[in-house]
Amino acid sequence: MEAITGKALILACSAVGAGLAMIAGIGPGIGQGFAAGKGAEAVGKQPEAQGDIIKTMLLGAAVAETTGIYGLVVALILLFANPLVGML
Amino acid sequence: MNTEFGPKIIVEFSNGVFITETVINTWIIMAVLVVVSIILTRNMKLVPDGKQNVAEILVGVLTSLVGSSMGKDKLGFVPYMGTLMIFLVCANLWGLVGFRAPTADLNTTFALSILTFFMIHGNSIRRKGVGGWLKGTFFEPVAVMAPLNLISEVATPVSLAFRLFGNIVGGMIIMALVYNALGTILGGVLPIPIFELGIPAVLHAYFDVFAGVLQAFIFTMLTMVFVSMAMD
Numbered sequence: 001m002e003a004i005t006g007k008a009l010i011l012a013c014s015a016v017g018a019g020l021a022m023i024a025g026i027g028p029g030i031g032q033g034f035a036a037g038k039g040a041e042a043v044g045k046q047p048e049a050q051g052d053i054i055k056t057m058l059l060g061a062a063v064a065e066t067t068g069i070y071g072l073v074v075a076l077i078l079l080f081a082n083p084l085v086g087m088l
Numbered sequence: 089m090n091t092e093f094g095p096k097i098i099v100e101f102s103n104g105v106f107i108t109e110t111v112i113n114t115w116i117i118m119a120v121l122v123v124v125s126i127i128l129t130r131n132m133k134l135v136p137d138g139k140q141n142v143a144e145i146l147v148g149v150l151t152s153l154v155g156s157s158m159g160k161d162k163l164g165f166v167p168y169m170g171t172l173m174i175f176l177v178c179a180n181l182w183g184l185v186g187f188r189a190p191t192a193d194l195n196t197t198f199a200l201s202i203l204t205f206f207m208i209h210g211n212s213i214r215r216k217g218v219g220g221w222l223k224g225t226f227f228e229p230v231a232v233m234a235p236l237n238l239i240s241e242v243a244t245p246v247s248l249a250f251r252l253f254g255n256i257v258g259g260m261i262i263m264a265l266v267y268n269a270l271g272t273i274l275g276g277v278l279p280i281p282i283f284e285l286g287i288p289a290v291l292h293a294y295f296d297v298f299a300g301v302l303q304a305f306i307f308t309m310l311t312m313v314f315v316s317m318a319m320d
Contacts, residue, residue, distance in 0.1 A: 055309075058302065058305070058306065059306065059309055059310070059313075062251065062302070062303070062306040062310075063310075065251065065255075066247050066250070066251050069250055069251050069254035069255065069258075070250060070254075072254050072258050073250055073253070073254050076254075076257065076258075076261070081094070
């Protein structure tokens with residue numbers, strides 16, 4: 001059996017790590033869904049304030065998205081600009 | 089598959105200084121914006137017509153947006169916030185015309201968010217004085233919170249920059265993957281890119297147009313909210 005080189009091990013583990021990092025996507029999914037649900041509720045109660053509600057909802061959804069984006073950035077770094085291979 | 093997702097280096101000088109795609113695209117966008125605004129506001133009349141109407145609508149919309157989210161006393165921020173928004177919309181939509189969006193580079197987004205950072209604290213000091221700034225920023229609600237407040241102040245520009253960068257670069261990579269996948273369906277058989285014709289348009293509408301405009305709006309909106317919060 002061919003021995004696994006250090007570099008191959010690091011690359012394989014980085015790919016797994018990138019996948020694990022994207023579990024962070026669960027949080028923003030729940031958060032944005034909650035924001036959208038509350039937004040729909042608010043529009044149902046006050047249809048005349050729709051513009052303001054949409055603006056506030058998008059702002060909140062974008063802030064909730066931040067943690068997911070951090071996960072995405074970590075995954076992208078692991079996949080495309082891996083700093084660990086250089087340490088070998 | 090091309091795994092290089094950093095910006096390409098266009099010119100490299102002998103002393104190691106280099107100019108990337110991002111800088112050149114930014115300069116092209118700046119030139120386009122300057123020329124368009126000169127054309128729109130040339131020989132203005134008291135009763136607007138044609139192109140002057142477009143400029144007036146744009147300025148009116150941005151003024152009312154800044155007025156409603158920062159308060160009527162901070163209308164002096166309209167030029168900066170308006171420029172930021174127009175530049176970011178153009179920069180995010182730049183991917184549609186086949187170039188690399190300048191905001192898909194961490195250097196651009198960090199430069200803009202550091203501007204926001206200095207605007208927050210500069211305007212806070214200008215409005216409340218150094219003592220009021222220290223108290224309002226760090227010692228609220230109690231003095232023990234100072235280290236946590238310091239971290240949250242530093243996290244503001246970082247999260248602003250990463251949010252814009254992550255959204256744009258994520259869309260860019262997904263589009264590159266989709267184009268690669270569509271190219272391989274008929275890759276060996278037919279040299280005509282038949283699948284690349286219509287299917288990516290839907291994804292472009294989401295990743296470039298929707299996410300791009302939304303993120304430009306979010307960045308400007310958060311800048312306005314942070315600056316006006318630091319000032320009152």
